[in-house]
Amino acid sequence: MSTTRHLVNRRRRLATTAARTATAPAGEPTAERPGTDRPGHEAELPPPGSAPGDVPEPDGTASAAAEDTGTGERTADAADTADAADTPSGKASPSARTRRLPVILCLLTVLLGGFAAYAATQASSLRDDPATxxxxxxxxxxxxxxxxxxxxxxxAVFSYDFADPEALDRAVRTHLTGEAVRQHTTMLAAVRDQGPKQKLLLTTTVTESGVERIDGDRARVLVYADQSNTRTAPAKGGDKAAEDERTYAAAMLAVDLVRTDGTWRIANLDTLGAGS
Structure with missing residues (x-):
């Protein structure tokens, strides 16, 4: 407010001085009014021709407008200064970041959706892969x-004791199913036929095995086994005791198993071409 009054008084003083200088005789010095040699005298001196103490007040409307304008400018400057102080150099303002946030979220949604579709496709292909x-x-x-x-x-199914031939039948019912029953009957037909006559004792021992695959309730296993075959030969002459003949052999076969009623049973016997 004081700055505006100061400017108004200064303008009036300059206008009065210019008018007095224009009307004064040539060569006559212009008299200075008392008190003009002090700082701030413009606010104390009335304009020429006015009574002492009659100091006009500046127009209230102009002062208010100027004050309002100055206040608005200062408020805007303060806001800009605060924004500049809060915003790091080289970074967007909070309002700009707020405007960009929906765009970033949309991009993330698209990327995550694409990744989910890709992962589902890969998972499906892996489930279809036999190795998986x-x-x-x-x-x-x-x-x-x-x-x-x-x-x-x-x-169990490849062992035989002439003294208990029913044990082999029980083993077949317990451990074999489907096509394996027929295959086993063909493979051990000679043992069943000659066993009682030769007092045959066949023992099979698995030495190594490896699971080739397991797919749900089906599996395939490669088996290595040693077999011991003992026959009791009839005595030659009445005074000689019977003689035992023992042989050894190695066997290799692949068996396919299925799980039924909570039990794994052999469904197929593959001799890997040994009998062909």
Whole structure:
């Protein structure tokens, strides 16, 4: 307010001085009014021709407008200064970041949706891959279970004791199913026929096995086994005791197993071309 009044008084003083100088005789010095040699005298001196103490006040409307304008400018400057102080150099203002946030979220949604579709496609292809379905590569407990079932079944169905031929029949019913029953009957037909006559004792021991694959309730196992075959030959002459004849052989076969009623059974016997 004081600055505006100061400017108005100064303009009036300059206008009065210019008018007095124009009307004064040539060569006559212009008299200075008392008190003009002090700083701020413009605010104290009335304009020429006015009575002492009659100091006009500046127009209220102009002063108010000037004050309002100055206040508005100062407010805007303060706001700009605050924004500049809060905003790091080289970074967008909070309002700009707020405007960009929906765009960033949309982009992230699109990217995540694309990744989800890609992951679903890859998972489906992996499920269709036989190597991935083969749990023998990942499920140690199930692999051990299948190996144990295959070992027990092979040793049981390929062993024979002439003194208890029904044990072989029980083993077939327990460990074989489907096509394997017919295959086993063909493979051990000679043993069943000659066993009682030769007092045959056939023992099979699995030495090694490996699970090739496990796919749900089906599995394939490669088996290595040693076989011991003992025959009791009839005595030659009445005074001689019977003689035992013992032979050894190695066997290799692949067995396909299926799980039924919670039990693994051999469904197919593959001698890998040994009998062809």
């Amino acid at each position: 379905r083969n749990t023998a590569l990942t499920d140690i407990a199930r692999t051990s279970e299948v190996k144990g079932a295959a070992t027990q079944a092979v040793e």
